[in-house]
Amino acid sequence: MKYMVSNTFRDKRNGKIYKQGQEIELTKKRFEEINSTASGVLVEEIIPKKTAKKQVK
Template identity: 60%
Template sequence: MRVKVIRTFRDKETQSLHKKGTEIDVTKKRFEEINSTAFGVLVEEVVEKKSTKK
């Protein structure tokens, strides 16, 4: 799943620094882990718009 970083944080598993405004790929489980920390909501899901062409 694609998520957008809304607050800069360092990933405890990968030690990568994710800066505000960037998009990263995570699993649904990891998404829930990141947002359940004491630091609050750090990422939000990116909803991709599907266009229909006729």
């Protein structure tokens, strides 16, 4: 799943620094682990916009 970094942070597992606004791919479990830290919410789920279908008259 794709997520958007809401606050810059360093991933404790791989040492990478993720910057605010960056899109990253994580598992749901890893997403929950990252956001369960004392630093608060660090990543947010990207929810795809549904396009409205035009009705043909």
